[in-house]
Amino acid sequence: KKREINQKPLLPDVKNVIAVASGKGGVGKSTVTASLAVSLAQMGYKVGLLDADIFGPSIPKMFGTEDARPVVEKYDGKERIIPVEKYGVKLLSIGYFVDPEDALVWRGAMATNALKQLLGDAKWDDLDYLLIDMPPGTSDVHLTVVQTIALTGAVIVTTPQEVALADARKGISMFTGKQVAVPVLGLIENMAWFTPAELPDNKYYIFGKDGGKKLSEKLGVPLLGQLPLVQSIREGGDDGQPMALNKDSITGSSF
Amino acid sequence: KKREINQKPLLPDVKNVIAVASGKGGVGKSTVTASLAVSLAQMGYKVGLLDADIFGPSIPKMFGTEDARPVVEKYDGKERIIPVEKYGVKLLSIGYFVDPEDALVWRGAMATNALKQLLGDAKWDDLDYLLIDMPPGTSDVHLTVVQTIALTGAVIVTTPQEVALADARKGISMFTGKQVAVPVLGLIENMAWFTPAELPDNKYYIFGKDGGKKLSEKLGVPLLGQLPLVQSIREGGDDGQPMALNKDSITGSSF
Numbered sequence: 001k002k003r004e005i006n007q008k009p010l011l012p013d014v015k016n017v018i019a020v021a022s023g024k025g026g027v028g029k030s031t032v033t034a035s036l037a038v039s040l041a042q043m044g045y046k047v048g049l050l051d052a053d054i055f056g057p058s059i060p061k062m063f064g065t066e067d068a069r070p071v072v073e074k075y076d077g078k079e080r081i082i083p084v085e086k087y088g089v090k091l092l093s094i095g096y097f098v099d100p101e102d103a104l105v106w107r108g109a110m111a112t113n114a115l116k117q118l119l120g121d122a123k124w125d126d127l128d129y130l131l132i133d134m135p136p137g138t139s140d141v142h143l144t145v146v147q148t149i150a151l152t153g154a155v156i157v158t159t160p161q162e163v164a165l166a167d168a169r170k171g172i173s174m175f176t177g178k179q180v181a182v183p184v185l186g187l188i189e190n191m192a193w194f195t196p197a198e199l200p201d202n203k204y205y206i207f208g209k210d211g212g213k214k215l216s217e218k219l220g221v222p223l224l225g226q227l228p229l230v231q232s233i234r235e236g237g238d239d240g241q242p243m244a245l246n247k248d249s250i251t252g253s254s255f
Numbered sequence: 256k257k258r259e260i261n262q263k264p265l266l267p268d269v270k271n272v273i274a275v276a277s278g279k280g281g282v283g284k285s286t287v288t289a290s291l292a293v294s295l296a297q298m299g300y301k302v303g304l305l306d307a308d309i310f311g312p313s314i315p316k317m318f319g320t321e322d323a324r325p326v327v328e329k330y331d332g333k334e335r336i337i338p339v340e341k342y343g344v345k346l347l348s349i350g351y352f353v354d355p356e357d358a359l360v361w362r363g364a365m366a367t368n369a370l371k372q373l374l375g376d377a378k379w380d381d382l383d384y385l386l387i388d389m390p391p392g393t394s395d396v397h398l399t400v401v402q403t404i405a406l407t408g409a410v411i412v413t414t415p416q417e418v419a420l421a422d423a424r425k426g427i428s429m430f431t432g433k434q435v436a437v438p439v440l441g442l443i444e445n446m447a448w449f450t451p452a453e454l455p456d457n458k459y460y461i462f463g464k465d466g467g468k469k470l471s472e473k474l475g476v477p478l479l480g481q482l483p484l485v486q487s488i489r490e491g492g493d494d495g496q497p498m499a500l501n502k503d504s505i506t507g508s509s510f
């Protein structure tokens with residue numbers, strides 16, 4: 001599908017730009033974006049990942065690249081930022097440009113300027129997919145992303161409980177609203193249940209049961225999958241090894 | 256301890272103003288703030304709770320007051336917003352003034368104006384404690400809160416995993432930095448372990464073990480407690496019944 005480019009030629013060589021959003025923080029949006037990116041790269045696609053979560057950039061840590069420092073090179077007289085590469089994915093994040101201990105206490109306008117630089121000055125080259133890991137909420141950064149790039153679509157990540165679904169609804173209404181009008185490609189329900197190793201047949205619905213599934217049915221948005229709460233997924237996030245979605249698993253195949 | 260009021264007479268009748276922050280979203284900050292407020296009210300204190308999470312206000316739902324609409328009354332010729340009251344706690348949130356399905360796609364400046372109104376125009380009266388449930392991140396709203404109110408201190412909520420601790424460090428560095436200089440009263444480690452009903456002696460450290468405890472020791476900040484992942488805590492959040500911290504439990508008593 002050819003992306004309809006209005007006056008936004010910002011990423012001419014990128015076939016699909018997909019925003020991964022959640023409304024609520026801590027539902028596993030960065031974890032899912034990292035897994036999605038690695039899975040697409042393993043399938044042979046050219047993939048980029050932009051961490052737009054300016055105030056809590058987790059992507060550098062999730063790919064084990066916290067110490068990487070992107071270089072800047074001149075091409076055709078213009079300074080371009082060269083993304084970091086790991087597991088076949090091109091990565092950029094504000095996290096590569098600031099000290100992890102420092103809080104970036106920026107007003108919205110500074111955050112959006114930083115983001116525009118990561119979008120406009122980066123040398124992404126040809127990509128089949130550019131995934132954008134959005135920050136929680138629906139504010140400056142969201143407006144900037146949707147106003148400067150022609151998005152192919154958005155994927156929404158939620159957990160099954162009511163408070164998360166309420167924020168997922170806000171996230172969906174932001175994309176589908178008249179101000180923005182970006183198609184929602186699907187919903188992922190994360191932390192859907194927990195199965196202890198000692199009780200492989202038990203499912204503990206700590207955060208509720210099928211909340212994401214019910215929301216996707218209600219809003220007529222495809223449910224891309226339900227991911228259980230698995231300790232090794234969290235460990236992979238802390239150790240810089242995103243879990244590639246297993247093609248045979250229900251989530252892997254739906255992607 | 257008398258709060259030192261510089262030019263900020265905004266809340267003259269409030270003895271202590273405590274910001275509850277986390278840096279990362281989804282770690283249980285609103286849940287802990289709600290429990291803390293209810294526990295303090297049960298001990299006989301006069302308590303207020305301001306939900307400053309403009310983009311994802313969960314407090315109305317967590318107190319079962321989504322349908323409440325605060326009234327505005329004139330006092331001494333000035334319009335004042337009367338907080339909602341439930342479980343002995345005075346509540347205000349942007350969530351009471353907008354439709355839950357609508358995403359508030361505001362730039363930072365609009366968000367801070369809305370917050371200033373909730374702070375300045377509200378009729379809180381005499382309070383022993385005003386808890387402020389901060390949004391995730393470290394941006395406009397944070398700067399506005401710390402610049403317009405003399406905070407007594409901040410409480411930081413985190414979960415044990417590395418990505419959450421990294422954001423908790425940022426949250427702490429924002430409060431202790433020279434720009435702000437607010438004392439951090441303590442750290443709460445939430446979702447510290449999960450114990451299935453069928454295996455009461457097992458602790459599953461899904462998100463890691465003692466991460467918050469180690470961070471509190473490293474930074475010399477008191478650990479106020481470790482809260483396990485308990486399904487009924489999540490159910491209370493969805494059903495509008497915050498769990499009062501049991502005085503005998505380790506967390507209850509440390510508060």
Ligand SMILES: Nc1ncnc2c1ncn2[C@@H]1O[C@H](COP(=O)(O)OP(=O)(O)O)[C@@H](O)[C@H]1O
Binds near residue numbers: 027031416
């Ligand atoms: N399915 C899962 N099982 C176990 N841990 C998970 C899962 N999904 C996410 N996590 C963990 O939960 C935490 C929050 O996830 P993260 O991707 O940072 O959320 P967000 O980007 O929405 O803030 C991380 O520590 C991550 O490793």
Ligand SMILES: Nc1ncnc2c1ncn2[C@@H]1O[C@H](COP(=O)(O)OP(=O)(O)O)[C@@H](O)[C@H]1O
Binds near residue numbers: 161162286313482483
């Ligand atoms: N100790 C806990 N046990 C079980 N669920 C919890 C616990 N703490 C928080 N939760 C649930 O986790 C979700 C996120 O908590 P919330 O307070 O909204 O986090 P934040 O304010 O940091 O975004 C909510 O659904 C809440 O009910």
